[in-house]
Amino acid sequence: MNRRDAFKKIGIASIALGTAGVLVPNMAVSQEKIPSKLIINRQRMSFADPQNPSDFELKHTPEITFLENDGKGFTRVKIHIGSKGIVHPTEENHWIDHMKIFKNDTLVAFTEFENGPIRGYAEYYIKLATNDVVLVEVGCNLHGIWTNTSMF
Numbered sequence: 001m002n003r004r005d006a007f008k009k010i011g012i013a014s015i016a017l018g019t020a021g022v023l024v025p026n027m028a029v030s031q032e033k034i035p036s037k038l039i040i041n042r043q044r045m046s047f048a049d050p051q052n053p054s055d056f057e058l059k060h061t062p063e064i065t066f067l068e069n070d071g072k073g074f075t076r077v078k079i080h081i082g083s084k085g086i087v088h089p090t091e092e093n094h095w096i097d098h099m100k101i102f103k104n105d106t107l108v109a110f111t112e113f114e115n116g117p118i119r120g121y122a123e124y125y126i127k128l129a130t131n132d133v134v135l136v137e138v139g140c141n142l143h144g145i146w147t148n149t150s151m152f
């Protein structure tokens with residue numbers, strides 16, 4: 001068998017395995033782990049009174065904290081959900097299902113959270129310069145999409 005025929009066979013075998021679900025079982029399982037019916041609210045939310053947010057609103061607001069610089073231009077950024085010491089619950093039917101981080105309107109990170117075993121929290125090293133704006137969007141499966149921004 002020459003090299004070309006070998007690659008053809010590998011390609012055909014990969015396609016056959018893929019359609020049989022052998023090569024992609026983790027993706028299929030992952031998508032089944034979080035039933036989409038549990039994510040029922042994708043409405044963009046905001047504070048009713050920005051000067052006086054409620055505990056419910058603070059519970060869904062990502063708190064952005066800039067920490068130390070690594071000496072190479074990357075700053076450690078801590079993101080906690082929610083704000084001012086109020087922690088969003090993490091339960092099988094109510095949890096923070098995703099987090100997106102934007103630097104000056106450019107998406108730099110996207111994280112999905114499973115329902116139950118992990119809280120909405122993250123730390124990243126992000127290359128930041130003075131006046132860069134970090135926007136964090138989080139999704140609560142029941143209470144919608146919430147954002148917060150912080151200028152570096």
Ligand SMILES: [Fe+2]
Binds near residue numbers: 140143
């Ligand atoms: Fe919630």
